[in-house]
Amino acid sequence: MIFSRKDLLALSDLQKEEIELILSTAISFKEVLGRDIKKVPTLRGKTVVNLFFEPSTRTRTSFELAAKRLSADCINISSSSSSLTKGESLLDTAKNIEAMQADIIILRHSSSGTPALLARHLKSSIINAGDGTHEHPSQGLLDLFTIQEKKGTIAGLKVVIVGDILHSRVARSDIYGLKKMGAEIEIVGPPAMIPATSSQWKVTTSYNLDKSVVGADVIILLRLQLERQGKGFFPTLREYARLYGLNASRLAKANSGVLVMHPGPINRGVEIASDVADGISSVILDQVTNSVAVRMAILYLLSGHTNE
């Protein structure tokens, strides 16, 4: 199968076969990352630009490593060093980067839909590295990869996603990806953080984490953005942790072999108890390891390569 897309904007766009292609390609790259020399010449001469308008360590570093392991030239531009502070529009900034013959632009932006805006106007490939509260497709793919790696298959698993679904781009990408791969999904969180129209995703919704964890094969915790406190979504962090924090006694109600996942960075003692974060069910650091392999697969496939 040939991956014929110019851009990777959202998992809602992808066919199941395309997701499977990315995951199987990532398996080969994970093997490369286990070697002594963790580098292949596949993207030599290609230019990859990390264009980040929001702070990020994990995602930016992971994409940068992925590009370098593939021998691409990788440049990082963050909002503090860009000309946006000089009043240049996003589109003008991006067109200037394209004019320097960037093959792939990886965009992180606080406004939903900005990768689609660049994709419409630019010939460079655009990878969405998280846009506002829309999607974070590479995170979704590395979550799928990690579940498949640990569980063998995704179809039929009960996956519980906990927290601020409304504002979470990770939740959206996970939901679209997991549904396409055949998982059963339950979303749980305080009512103001569960979209009223979430039935469109064919997921079950709940406000009660104690009930939701029963029978769970995978629990994905979302980072609670601390600035939401005081906006009326929930009274205090303390109360949030009491109702929606994953602790050992709650975890004990899940299926044996349950995976605990988190896109990071974690708030210990808020959405996840410290001992659970470090416990045997936690695959949080495996997600980070896998992220490089998955992002190598994305860069490789968007550069017009096939999985042979």
Added chain:
Amino acid sequence: MNNAIMIKGGRIIDPSQKMDHIGDIFIEDGKIVSSVKGVSIEINAHGMIVTPGLIDLHTHLREPGFEYKENVDTGVAAAIAGGFTTICCMPNTNPVNDNASVTELILERAKKAGKANILPVGAITRGLKGEELSEIGELISAGCVAISDDGMPVMNSLIMRRALEYAKIFGIPVIDHCEDLNLTDGGVMFEGAVSTALGLKGIPAASESVMVARDIALAALTGGWIHLAHISTAASVHLIREAKARGILVTAETCPHYFTLTDEAVNGYNTNAKMKPPLPEMSDLMEIRAGLADGTIDAIATDHAPHAAWEKEQEMDRAPFGIIGLETALPLSLRLVDEGVLSLPALIQKFTQGPAQILRKEIGRLCVGDRADITIIDPNLEWTVTGEDFKSKSKNSPFIGWKMKGKATTGIVSGKVIENT
């Protein structure tokens, strides 16, 4: 040498006189007359619809201050191209039209531009800040026909109460842009399935309807006249219908996009489908149509809101709200006739008698002795909307590429004939 004009053989529709027949109209010295001696210009209107010049209650001309978006010249050209001979321009210019000198400037520019009549709307509050009333008496004597803080709601209910009371001196409506800014909370599109999927911050339907309910309560309290601008949701239509039944002095307008598009139009992050109020869902669209049909909604207005291309080619969160509408309103509305929502005379009423009653002027009709403001419409002309053909300076329309049927071919303003080519 007289200036006699004959419009021959058209289907004359004037809802104010319940007139709908094939006939001729005569114009002399800028006025409608019953007959003329000799005809110097004969306009063949066979197969055409001849109506009173259309009136738009809600236009943003952007001058002074935002001439890169639109100015009086290009705005009136767009109006005539769309069949409008009279437009009411909103006060959210820079400086704001909250004093006579700005009103006079706009009227001066309008006179120079010729073509369409411009009726300015003054600000309810100084600087549209919602804090203290403008000198409304001065605005009215300078030529303003109503007051509005359009673009901004008057959030303070006490100020709104005082505006409704004060406006009673002049018999003018207070036009409100109904939006609870606390509920909007920075939202960029309608809160619903599409906003959830796109990850865009939603504006709930209640953002409009709670203010509609408040304004109706204040109109009932004061006996003042509230005119509700660009109504978009089913809940608002229900409230207005019920208020009218109770005899409260409330009138309302909607815009063509609210009976034509839904929030689905935003898919793909289409900034040309970003406006306030936002495009709601199909159930709202259907109720807007019902409200037009049963008279709950008095008028169709454009809310013509020009923005430069570079402003719209931005992040969804940064792109300004609003779309142009003067040149697409009529054909979009004619679809309601084809779809059986309104009869043709009932539709024309929403563009003529309906707005004229809100403006309290003897316009929007074809009585002998009236100033000759007339629109001639070819109901069967098929055309495609293109950005290049817009007379407006801005092209921010979600209807580019749409196939339309029906177009104003000629506008007559005070007896002056302007052909649309």
